[in-house]
Amino acid sequence: xxxxxxxxxxxxxxxxxxxxxxxxxxxxxxxxxxxxxxxxxxxxxxxxxxxxxxxxxxxxxxxxxxxxxxxxxxxxxxxxxxxxxxxxxxxxxxxxxxxxxxxxxxxxxxxxxxxxxxxxxxxxxxxxxxxxxxxxxxxxxxxxxxxxxxxxxxxxxxxxxxxxxxxxxxxxxxxxxxxxxxxxxxxxxxxxxxxxxxxxxxxxxxxxxxxxxxxxxxxxxxxxxxxxxxxxxxxxxxxxxxxxxxxxxxxxxxxxxxxxxxxxxxxxxxxxxxxxxxxxxxxxxxxxxxxxxxxxxxxxxxxxxxxxxxxxxxxxxxxxxxxxxxxxxxxxxxxxxxxxxxxxxxxxxxxx
Ligand code: SAH
Numbered sequence: 001x002x003x004x005x006x007x008x009x010x011x012x013x014x015x016x017x018x019x020x021x022x023x024x025x026x027x028x029x030x031x032x033x034x035x036x037x038x039x040x041x042x043x044x045x046x047x048x049x050x051x052x053x054x055x056x057x058x059x060x061x062x063x064x065x066x067x068x069x070x071x072x073x074x075x076x077x078x079x080x081x082x083x084x085x086x087x088x089x090x091x092x093x094x095x096x097x098x099x100x101x102x103x104x105x106x107x108x109x110x111x112x113x114x115x116x117x118x119x120x121x122x123x124x125x126x127x128x129x130x131x132x133x134x135x136x137x138x139x140x141x142x143x144x145x146x147x148x149x150x151x152x153x154x155x156x157x158x159x160x161x162x163x164x165x166x167x168x169x170x171x172x173x174x175x176x177x178x179x180x181x182x183x184x185x186x187x188x189x190x191x192x193x194x195x196x197x198x199x200x201x202x203x204x205x206x207x208x209x210x211x212x213x214x215x216x217x218x219x220x221x222x223x224x225x226x227x228x229x230x231x232x233x234x235x236x237x238x239x240x241x242x243x244x245x246x247x248x249x250x251x252x253x254x255x256x257x258x259x260x261x262x263x264x265x266x267x268x269x270x271x272x273x274x275x276x277x278x279x280x281x282x283x284x285x286x287x288x289x290x291x292x293x294x295x296x297x298x299x300x301x302x303x304x305x306x307x308x309x310x311x312x313x314x315x316x317x318x319x320x321x322x323x324x325x326x327x328x329x330x331x332x333x334x335x336x337x338x339x340x341x342x343x344x345x346x347x348x349x350x351x352x
Contacts, residue, residue, distance in 0.1 A: 002029075002033050002036065003024060003029070003033070004024065004025060004029045004033035004034075004036060004037050005033075005036060005040070007021045007022075007024060007025055008025075008036075008037060008040050008262050011259075011262040011263050012040075012044070012262065016219065016222050019212075019215050022214075022215045022218055022219075022259070023211055023215060025037065025255070025259050026211055026214055026215070026218075026252075026255065026256070026259070027211055027252075034255060034258075037255070037258050037259070037262070038254070038255075038258050038288065038289050038290070040258075040262060041257070041258035041259070041261040041262050041289060041290035042258075042261075042288060042289070042290050044261050044262055044265040044290065045261055045265065045269075045290045045291075045292050047265055048265050048266050048346060049292045051335055051336045051337055052292065052336070052337055052339045052341075052343075053287060053292055053293065053294055053331055053336045053337065053338050053339065054104070054268070054292060054293045054294075054339060054341065054343030055101070055102060055104075055293075055294055055295070055296060055318075055324075055327075055338055055339075055340070056102070056104040056105070056106050056137065056270075056293060056294075056295040056296075056343075057093070057094070057097035057100075057102035057104065057105050057106065057295075057296065057297075057298035057318070058106045058108060058273075058295045058296065058297050058298060058299065059085070059090055059093045059094070059097075059105055059106065059107050059108070059298050059299055060108055060109060060297070060299040060303055060304065060307035061084065061085040061089075061090055061107050061108070061109045061123075061299075061303075062083070062084035062085065062109035062110055062112040062114070062115065063080070063082055063083060063084075063109070063110055063303075063306050063307050064082050064084060064109075064110050064112035064113075064114065065109075065110025065111050065112065066110075066111045066112070066113055067110070067111050067141070067175075067179060068175075068176050068178075068179075069174065069175050069176075069179070070173075070174055070175065070176070070207075070240060070241040070242050071174060071203065071206060071207070071234060071236075071237065071240060071242050071310075072237065072240065072309055073237030073238070073239070073240060073308045073309045073310050073311070074110050074307065074308065074309060075240060078237075078239050078240065079239065080239075080306065080308070081306050082306070083302070083303055083306050084109075084112060084114060084115075085299075085300070085303060087122065087123050087126055089300065089303075090107070090123060090126075090127070091126060091127065091130060092300075093105075093298045093299065093300065094127055094130065094131055094134070094298075095130075096298065097298045097318075098131060098134070100318060100321060100324050101324070101340035102134075102298070102340070103133065103134045103135065103340055103341060103342045103343075104134060104135040104136075104137060104158075104342055104343065105127060105131070105134060105135075105136055105137065105298070106137040106138075106139060106160070106295060107123070107124075107136070107137070107138050107139065107140065108138075108139035108140070108160075109139075109140055109141075110141070111140065111141040111142065115140070117143075117146070117147045117150050117151075120140070120147075120151060121150050121151060121154045124136060124138070124151055124154040124155050124156050125154045125155060127155070128154060128155025129155075133342070134342065135157045135158060135342045135343075135344065136155055136156045136157055136158070137156070137157065137158040137159065137160060138151060138156050138158070138159050138160070139159070139160040139161070141161065142161070142183055142184060142187045143187070145190045145194075148187075148190055148191055148194055148196070149194055152194050152195065152196060156196070157196070157197060157344075158196055158197040158198070158199065158227070158228070159191045159196040159197075159198055159199065160198075160199040160201070160228065160230060161184070161187055161188055161191065161198070161199070161200065162199075162200055162201035162202055162203075162230055163184060163185065163188060163200045163201065163202060163217075163220060164184070164202055164203065164206075165202055165206070165209070165213055165216075165217065166202075166213070166216040166217045166219070166220035167212075167213050167216050168181040168182075170206075170208060170209060170210075170213050171184075173207065173208040174206060174207070174208070188200055188224065188226075192224070192226075197227035197228065197268075197344065197345045197348050198226050198227055198228070199226050199227060199228030199229060199230055199268070200220070200221065200224060200226045200228075200229060200230075201228075201229050201230035201231050202217050202231055203231070203232060203233065203234040203248060203274075204231055204232065204233045204234065204248040204249065204252050204253040204256060205233050205234045205246065205247065205248020205249055205252065205253075206234040206248065207234070207242050207245045209234075214256065218256075218259060218260070218263065221260060221263065221264070222263055225264075226267070227267070227268060227345035227347070227348060228267065228268040228269070228270070228293075228345065229260055229264075229267055229268075229269055230270055230272055231253060231256055231257065231260070231272065232248075232253060232272035232273065232274025232275045232278075233247060233248030233249060233250055233252075233253050233274055233275060233278040234247065234248035234274075234310075235247050235248070235274055235277060235278060235310035235311060235312075235313075236310065236311060237308065237309065237310040237311055238311055247278065248278065249278075250275060250278040250279035250282055250285075253275050253278070253282075253286075254275075254285055254286065254289040255289075257269060257271075257286055257289040257290050257291050258289045258290050260290075261289070261290030261291070262290075266345065266346045266347065267345070268292065268293050268343065268345055269290060269291045269292055269293060270286075270291060270293035270294065270295055271283040271284075271285075271286025271287050271291035271293070271294055272286070272295070273295065273297075273313065273314050274309075274310065274313075276314045276316070277310070277312060277313055277314040284330060284331070284333075284334050287331070287334065287336055288334060293343070294327065294331075294338075296316060296317075296318035296323070296324065296327060297315070297316065297317055297318060298317075298318060299317075301317065304317065324338075
């Protein structure tokens with residue numbers, strides 16, 4: 001047994017490896033060990049999900065944002081065309097998506113003050129009423145506990161809020177001083193306490209990130225026990241303070257996907273758009289590394305062009321049935337099947 005396999009064995013037994021062991025998996029193991037780890041991660045995913053890949057319809061409903069995160073292409077200081085979708089637009093996206101087989105809708109946006117609790121509750125209620133058999137996921141940033149509760153009561157099931165980094169010092173290098181690491185972490189705790197299927201995550205290769213930071217991110221995931229984890233390479237965005245920083249590595253992202261999968265065989269783990277943007281076969285390789293979710297874009301063409309979190313963002317619209325057929329074919333090619341269940345996190349299934 002190789003050293004990497006011994007560490008994988010620990011993860012398999014639900015134990016948290018030592019920092020040095022996590023470091024070994026992240027950046028020290030040989031290429032052949034990495035391939036063993038990838039296979040073990042895929043086997044772990046297979047043991048829970050088989051060859052199923054869940055799809056989520058992503059609706060980017062606003063690019064207005066009150067925050068100024070240094071990495072983000074829609075931060076408030078960016079001089080870009082802004083838009084927000086109306087409830088009718090959003091319901092229209094859901095309807096198209098429903099027809100294509102989507103049973104989860106993910107509403108993602110900047111932190112847009114226009115979407116007060118009452119407005120966003122209204123939007124969520126309208127989707128809940130029209131699509132009672134679908135899961136609703138929100139990815140709308142930091143809000144109050146009352147707001148999260150009202151949205152949950154209105155019918156939201158899941159919430160994605162990447163922690164971005166588990167190290168407060170690194171957090172301070174990615175965000176202006178007005179944003180707080182503690183608040184983000186508190187939001188995640190609240191979301192979980194309210195019964196959301198909560199997702200965290202981080203960018204791989206974000207500026208100033210060290211291997212120590214990645215170890216801390218893995219340890220945070222182990223402790224927090226999220227239902228989902230979203231990770232993708234950092235990709236510079238024009239006009240941001242990080243415009244000239246180096247892009248994150250797709251290879252390292254794939255390796256981290258495998259480590260996270262070994263840590264949590266039951267996790268919902270997307271092969272993200274950023275991974276698909278950083279490498280042309282990124283999403284397929286993500287699935288082969290242990291991911292089990294893909295989030296095609298259901299936003300209208302005009303919105304998609306303006307929701308540029310980073311440069312050259314992959315634009316695989318699925319509003320056209322042909323594109324979904326293409327995705328199905330590309331998954332079938334590597335032995336996977338796109339399914340249309342809601343795809344809840346296994347430990348939440350009896351509760352929904
Ligand atoms: N406002 C919401 C949604 C943010 S966008 C929120 O705060 O949760 C979703 C994710 O995109 C972010 O959490 C971040 O991790 C990622 N992202 C933003 N800019 C990026 C970039 N330049 N490269 C890669 N990922 C980026």
